[in-house]
Amino acid sequence: MKLTKEDIQFIDTYLDNSDVVFADIRMEMVDHVASDIEERMAAGDTRGFYNVFKGYMVENKAQLLKGNKQFLKSADKKIWKTFLKELKNPITPLLFLVSCIGFYVLYQNFTLETFRWCLSIVPLIGLTGFILTYVVYQGVKDNKRFSVVERLAFPFLAFYQLPNIFLIRTRELKDTSDLFWTIGGASLALTLMLVLVIISVKLFLSYEKRFKNIA
Amino acid sequence: MSNSKLYKGSLTTIILKLLNEHDKMYGYEITQHVKALTKGELKITEGALYPALHKLEAEGLLDVEVAKVDNRLRKYYKLTETGTKETVNKLEELAEYIKTMQALVNPKLA
Numbered sequence: 494m495k496l497t498k499e500d501i502q503f504i505d506t507y508l509d510n511s512d513v514v515f516a517d518i519r520m521e522m523v524d525h526v527a528s529d530i531e532e533r534m535a536a537g538d539t540r541g542f543y544n545v546f547k548g549y550m551v552e553n554k555a556q557l558l559k560g561n562k563q564f565l566k567s568a569d570k571k572i573w574k575t576f577l578k579e580l581k582n583p584i585t586p587l588l589f590l591v592s593c594i595g596f597y598v599l600y601q602n603f604t605l606e607t608f609r610w611c612l613s614i615v616p617l618i619g620l621t622g623f624i625l626t627y628v629v630y631q632g633v634k635d636n637k638r639f640s641v642v643e644r645l646a647f648p649f650l651a652f653y654q655l656p657n658i659f660l661i662r663t664r665e666l667k668d669t670s671d672l673f674w675t676i677g678g679a680s681l682a683l684t685l686m687l688v689l690v691i692i693s694v695k696l697f698l699s700y701e702k703r704f705k706n707i708a
Numbered sequence: 709m710s711n712s713k714l715y716k717g718s719l720t721t722i723i724l725k726l727l728n729e730h731d732k733m734y735g736y737e738i739t740q741h742v743k744a745l746t747k748g749e750l751k752i753t754e755g756a757l758y759p760a761l762h763k764l765e766a767e768g769l770l771d772v773e774v775a776k777v778d779n780r781l782r783k784y785y786k787l788t789e790t791g792t793k794e795t796v797n798k799l800e801e802l803a804e805y806i807k808t809m810q811a812l813v814n815p816k817l818a
Contacts, residue, residue, distance in 0.1 A: 496779065500779075522754075522758075524781065525736045525754060564762050570766040
């Protein structure tokens with residue numbers, strides 16, 4: 494006997510209320526619970542959906558939710574693995590080089606104030622990239638929360654802080670060494686953030702591919 | 709996994725082996741398959757299976773496909789090219805392990 498749409502929705506809501514907030518994790522759990530309940534009912538359990546569900550949860554809820562935390566660890570691992578893979582892409586050193594040249598040109602042709610202002614907006618570039626990716630994704634997916642997309646916020650926030658370390662040296666810019674560290678640091682931060690934007694789009698597209706056959 | 713801690717280290721190999729024999733499988737199907745093959749001796753719990761599957765996916769050994777089945781979404785796992793190669797390595801490792809254990813526990817049979 495197959496469960497109805499309402500039964501499936503009931504399981505989904507129950508898991509959502511049990512802190513399984515990410516739709517991609519919940520989806521798999523819902524299928525597991527529903528498959529088990531269907532098998533119990535097919536094997537002759539006549540107590541009805543609600544009671545069979547209750548019985549299943551009493552026996553297995555702890556085990557089921559155990560996987561939730563582990564999934565987030567895997568999501569983080571997936572992000573960092575994709576990130577490291579992208580760092581090896583030849584486009585990454587090229588981005589770094591172009592950033593260095595760009596900042597040097599700025600330093601040579603504009604006032605120190607303008608140069609500092611340009612450096613100060615570096616963190617915002619990456620942050621804007623992430624927010625745009627996130628907002629677009631949420632819109633496409635009916636405001637459902639997806640683990641990997643949300644977990645991307647952590648590396649973004651970490652790299653957001655990175656330029657501050659180097660920007661401290663721009664206060665004086667006394668010698669070539671200060672200039673070297675400032676431009677190198679800002680370019681590094683900008684490159685890392687752009688790489689994060691690239692992998693955000695890639696992960697976004699991989700989710701799209703995964704769900705493309707679903708109406 | 710309910711029966712024994714001894715099985716725990718082999719879970720990844722079991723999953724890879726099953727996926728190597730099937731085009732694609734979903735979580736519940738894997739648990740039922742293992743249960744049937746071992747005549748109920750080995751029961752893989754949700755708490756052990758899904759973290760293992762997600763880890764293998766994060767490592768690039770498994771690929772994922774989502775389909776709508778019976779009013780719900782179902783996540784299917786299949787081996788990637790790297791996953792297929794890794795299955796061979798894992799099975800060789802396991803065979804070697806079984807041989808070593810056999811030699812230790814029952815030298816006559818080894």
